[in-house]
Amino acid sequence: MANFAIAALTALTTAALGLIVEDLLPLKPPRQVSPERATLLAAALVLLFAAVLWRSLIHRRTGTLFYVRLLADDMPDLHDTAIQIAARRRMSLKSVTRWADLPTHTHQSVIDLSATCADIAAALETVINTDRDDTAYTIAPNILWPAALAIGAELPIVDDLQLLELPDPRTPHPITFTLTKAVTPATLVTEELPLDTTTPDAPVGLILAFAPAAARMTPQVTYAEYPISRCQRIRPAATEDITQLSRTTFTGPEIATFAKPLTEAIIAVQNQAGAREVIIAAAMPKVLAMAIGWHLAQATTRFFTNTRLLHYDQETNTYIPIRAHPAQATRPPAKHPSAHRPNGAEADEADLGS
Numbered sequence: 001m002a003n004f005a006i007a008a009l010t011a012l013t014t015a016a017l018g019l020i021v022e023d024l025l026p027l028k029p030p031r032q033v034s035p036e037r038a039t040l041l042a043a044a045l046v047l048l049f050a051a052v053l054w055r056s057l058i059h060r061r062t063g064t065l066f067y068v069r070l071l072a073d074d075m076p077d078l079h080d081t082a083i084q085i086a087a088r089r090r091m092s093l094k095s096v097t098r099w100a101d102l103p104t105h106t107h108q109s110v111i112d113l114s115a116t117c118a119d120i121a122a123a124l125e126t127v128i129n130t131d132r133d134d135t136a137y138t139i140a141p142n143i144l145w146p147a148a149l150a151i152g153a154e155l156p157i158v159d160d161l162q163l164l165e166l167p168d169p170r171t172p173h174p175i176t177f178t179l180t181k182a183v184t185p186a187t188l189v190t191e192e193l194p195l196d197t198t199t200p201d202a203p204v205g206l207i208l209a210f211a212p213a214a215a216r217m218t219p220q221v222t223y224a225e226y227p228i229s230r231c232q233r234i235r236p237a238a239t240e241d242i243t244q245l246s247r248t249t250f251t252g253p254e255i256a257t258f259a260k261p262l263t264e265a266i267i268a269v270q271n272q273a274g275a276r277e278v279i280i281a282a283a284m285p286k287v288l289a290m291a292i293g294w295h296l297a298q299a300t301t302r303f304f305t306n307t308r309l310l311h312y313d314q315e316t317n318t319y320i321p322i323r324a325h326p327a328q329a330t331r332p333p334a335k336h337p338s339a340h341r342p343n344g345a346e347a348d349e350a351d352l353g354s
Contacts, residue, residue, distance in 0.1 A: 006051045082174070096124050113144075192232055204278045206269050206281070278306065308329075
């Protein structure tokens with residue numbers, strides 16, 4: 001509609017200007033400019049400027065939607081309809097999608113997706129950098145949370161980059177926010193969780209609790225296979241009872257306030273761990289994982305070097321490390337001699353942000 005208006009007003013302006021030129025260059029004197037023609041030209045110019053401004057506002061408000069998908073090849077795309085609806089509200093849709101055969105990528109009990117994540121990050125950077133400059137950029141991730149973290153750390157530097165959490169049955173409305181440092185940070189709580197047994201000098205467990213599945217992610221369940229020396233959990237300060245997450249739906253502005261302080265809290269746990277590895281399990285929206293990666297890229301820390309990221313595998317009912325970044329170790333973390341899985345450790349893909 002805006003393009004049609006601009007085209008029509010351009011034609012009107014050209015015609016009006018032609019009439020003015022005809023008045024200024026008459027075949028026979030005297031030279032006289034018609035006030036009506038001058039008024040028509042002025043009105044056409046004003047309307048043309050307004051139409052161009054209107055189109056610019058539309059471009060900035062809608063822009064291009066970039067759909068980023070990385071799922072296991074046996075996972076259904078639960079957001080197929082949602083992405084089609086979201087695309088109708090945008091000027092255009094560009095997608096970067098990969099399917100991963102997780103068993104093929106699994107070596108020594110570690111799912112290695114580092115090359116796939118690097119490939120997606122490079123492809124996403126290319127499609128964003130080659131997109132028109134006068135539009136908004138919105139990324140809708142549908143990826144495993146460790147991959148969202150790694151790809152978020154490689155996002156290109158553009159102004160007003162937005163993230164879109166696609167709706168699902170639990171969050172029927174899309175969640176959008178802009179990646180920026182200028183946000184009043186939310187208050188988060190880092191708390192110590194009790195362990196049945198501790199192993200000195202073992203890795204540190206860290207649970208990021210920002211979705212309903214966190215209520216079931218106890219240290220005994222999450223780290224059943226891995227000896228740890230301590231376990232900490234980071235959650236919103238307003239969620240004193242972790243079971244409240246099952247009744248909480250965070251808005252885009254709320255998630256935006258979580259990203260930076262959560263990144264700082266994760267780095268603080270990593271610094272406290274010293275030479276010990278930090279094994280992270282998370283229940284969070286995918287956009288929050290991507291935003292954490294974006295903030296990590298701007299922090300002076302080698303986050304991925306001594307960090308493990310756990311993915312919940314529904315088929316085996318276990319937590320498996322995903323190597324999403326080349327700096328992460330290829331070997332698996334040390335396991336208990338008789339690793340086992342307690343009963344009742346079930347979760348779903350949407351809650352785990354995977």
